[in-house]
Amino acid sequence: MKKLTGLLSIMLVQSFMSHTALAEDEKTALVPLPSVDDFTKGQDGWSFGLGFGVEYESAYEGSDEFGFEAQPAGAVQWRSGDDIFYWAGEALGWRGVRSDKWLFDVAVAFDEGREESDSDDGRLDGxxxxxxxxxxxxxxxxALDDDWRYWLVGRVVTGGTGNLGLFGVGYRFGDQLDGTGSEINLVGVFHDSEYANKGFGINAQQSAASGLPQTNLSGGLRSIGIDYTYRYYLNDNWQIFGEALYEHYRSDVQDSPIARSDYEAEVSVGFIYIF
Known part of the structure; x- marks a missing residue:
């Protein structure tokens, strides 16, 4: 009986150790979050992903016009331990994990701005x-726990045309540690007056040219948003991803003549081939 008990104990310990080792082997992503691209599969050095996505989205911020648009997807990445340097489309940056709880990301990105032609109905004319x-x-x-099930998120975007801040909470579904699965975030979005008027303000010259009333917005809460991200490996090289985003504007933004809708929304799906 003692021999049987000892054998069972050894088997349980081995099973636990094997399971732990397997979990460690599976932990290939910098953080196990589908919204954070990581094509390195846990390996230091270069990695490269290339693909495309199709977006169905608002024509511009506040628009009630929607349309499809094809976009490239993927990134060039170089990993060294808990640090990844990347070039993804119009962004060049670094992200890293510290103390297993903190993810930091710093990037320089290009904003194309808004053009009158973005509105097919001529609502931006003038x-x-x-x-x-x-x-x-x-x-x-x-991270609020050890496996990034819950987390707090903060983001600041700053440039020559104002500042925008985002703060919220997130939750990850599933138990995958390779960056696949799905997650959801609920956030509050804030902007200063310069950023607010870049998208929704109308100065005297624009008012005279467009016939729309002058509009000057102050800073503060811009919107409440929710986004959902999904990522899945079809095989060793092909990955499918999807995202849905909804942003509901605060009343002063809704009152701008540029905001033809109370919200902005976007749905996108795509494929990436990882070399």
Missing amino acids: LGDTEEDTELVLQSRY
Whole structure:
């Protein structure tokens, strides 16, 4: 009986150790969050993912016009331990994990601005094109548990045309540790007056050219948003992803003549091939 008990104990210990080792082997992503691209599969050095996505989205911020648009997807990444340097489309940046709880992300990104032609219905006529801008994006997430099931998120976007901040909470579904699965975030979005008027303000010159009343917005709460991200490996190389986003504007933004809708929404799906 003692021999049987001892054998069972050894088997249980081995099973636990095997399960733990397997979990460690599976933990290939910098953080196990589908919204954070990681094509390295836990390996230091270069990685490369290339693909495309199709977005169905608002024509511009506050628009009630929607349309489809094809976009490239993927990134070039270089990993060294808990740090990844990346180039993804119009963004160049670094992200890293510290103390297993903190994810930091710093990027320089390009904002194309808004053009009058973005509205097929001519609702931007006379407003001119907003300036293109290079922005600095600072983001951090703090895990509230050991496996990044819950977290706090903060993001600041700053550039020559104002500042925007985002703060919220997130939740990850599933037990995958390779960056696949799905997650959801609930956030509050804030902007200063300069950023608010870039998207929704109308100055005297624009008012005279468009016939719309002058509009000047103050800073503060811009919107409440929710987004859902999904990612799945079809095989060793092909990955499918999807995202849905909804942002509901505060009343002063809704009152702008540029905001033809109370919200902005986007749904996208796509494929990435990982080399």
